[in-house]
Amino acid sequence: MSERRTPSRATASSPPPTPAKLGAFPAVRMRRNRRTGWARKMVAENVLTPGDLIWPLFVMDGQNKRVPVATMPGVDRLSVDLVVAAAEEAVALGIPAIALFPYTDPKLRSEDAAQAFNPDNLVCRATRAVRKAGLDIGVLLDVALDPYTSHGHDGLMRDGEILNDETLEALVKQTLVQVEAGCDIIAPSDMMDGRIGVLREALESRGHTSTQIMAYAAKYASAFYGPFRDAVGSNSTLKGDKRTYQMDPANTDEAIREVGLDIAEGADMVMVKPGMPYLDIVRRVSETFKVPTFAYQVSGEYAMLAGAAERGWLDGDRVMIESLMAFKRAGAAGVLTYFAPKVARMLKG
Numbered sequence: 001m002s003e004r005r006t007p008s009r010a011t012a013s014s015p016p017p018t019p020a021k022l023g024a025f026p027a028v029r030m031r032r033n034r035r036t037g038w039a040r041k042m043v044a045e046n047v048l049t050p051g052d053l054i055w056p057l058f059v060m061d062g063q064n065k066r067v068p069v070a071t072m073p074g075v076d077r078l079s080v081d082l083v084v085a086a087a088e089e090a091v092a093l094g095i096p097a098i099a100l101f102p103y104t105d106p107k108l109r110s111e112d113a114a115q116a117f118n119p120d121n122l123v124c125r126a127t128r129a130v131r132k133a134g135l136d137i138g139v140l141l142d143v144a145l146d147p148y149t150s151h152g153h154d155g156l157m158r159d160g161e162i163l164n165d166e167t168l169e170a171l172v173k174q175t176l177v178q179v180e181a182g183c184d185i186i187a188p189s190d191m192m193d194g195r196i197g198v199l200r201e202a203l204e205s206r207g208h209t210s211t212q213i214m215a216y217a218a219k220y221a222s223a224f225y226g227p228f229r230d231a232v233g234s235n236s237t238l239k240g241d242k243r244t245y246q247m248d249p250a251n252t253d254e255a256i257r258e259v260g261l262d263i264a265e266g267a268d269m270v271m272v273k274p275g276m277p278y279l280d281i282v283r284r285v286s287e288t289f290k291v292p293t294f295a296y297q298v299s300g301e302y303a304m305l306a307g308a309a310e311r312g313w314l315d316g317d318r319v320m321i322e323s324l325m326a327f328k329r330a331g332a333a334g335v336l337t338y339f340a341p342k343v344a345r346m347l348k349g
């Protein structure tokens with residue numbers, strides 16, 4: 001090289017600092033953005049708000065009645081008047097929707113699930129009462145026959161088999177009484193084939209063109225539903241398991257097919273259930289379809305966290321927030337959670 005470098009003024013008096021290697025320590029110190037509370041807040045990639053929550057409630061007969069669910073510490077079955085009070089509380093807390101599940105009197109459970117089509121059944125009465133209170137809140141009702149069948153299955157049964165197409169007719173009847181009672185969101189949780197298309201067609205042809213459908217699209221045959229079945233009283237009646245219609249926990253591509261079908265058939269939103277053990281599915285579904293994807297933090301997940309907190313084994317408030325943030329991180333638009341009122345109260349300050 002013939003060219004001679006002219007030394008800069010700096011090097012003339014003192015050697016230049018060795019330039020920090022870009023992209024490596026110490027130029028990069030990840031802890032800078034974590035050092036203070038305000039900085040952590042500034043760089044947070046996800047937030048949890050009361051608007052992300054859907055609050056599931058268990059409805060029972062009676063007046064001013066509240067009966068604890070033994071396997072879900074902090075959760076009660078409520079009579080209709082108290083459901084209205086809970087809905088008022090939800091509005092005050094900024095929770096956008098409630099989901100109602102019935103505890104049906106065993107005498108009203110039958111082979112044909114007739115109580116599901118009774119316009120005066122518990123969930124219809126509760127929905128009408130919430131509507132009558134004029135509250136600005138979404139009411140979501142499950143479509144599935146399990147709270148109404150004597151055998152505890154989600155569909156009609158013959159010779160031990162759950163019948164698909166016959167069940168679809170029953171689901172249409174159930175859907176119509178629920179929509180006529182004033183429910184906004186129909187949430188089919190039965191996992192029969194073709195249900196979303198049949199229900200959408202039934203709604204459209206009767207002028208219920210704005211009823212939303214949130215499909216329990218990827219619903220697994222899970223042992224995490226145990227406490228819910230206590231709450232609705234179907235654990236004692238359930239014969240066998242639900243593996244011929246709910247999904248095998250071993251599968252993930254199958255969830256994508258299920259969700260794709262439900263969207264094609266007319267679902268507005270989809271759900272993955274259970275939640276925490278299936279966060280990979282939440283992530284895949286939300287990334288693949290870009291439709292509002294919800295997760296259900298089911299009764300067994302709630303029981304694990306609330307039960308451990310009750311014994312002092314976990315910090316209840318912190319695991320509650322952390323478990324819900326996980327759903328946001330995985331791409332969920334919202335979460336059905338029994339923690340809803342508690343977490344909303346906490347988030348409000």
Ligand code: PBG
Pocket residue numbers: 142144146154189190224225226227228229242297298299300
């Ligand atoms: C009814 C239904 C179930 C749940 C929601 N809807 C139970 C089941 O499929 O056996 C479970 C919710 C929970 O565990 O919190 N099909």
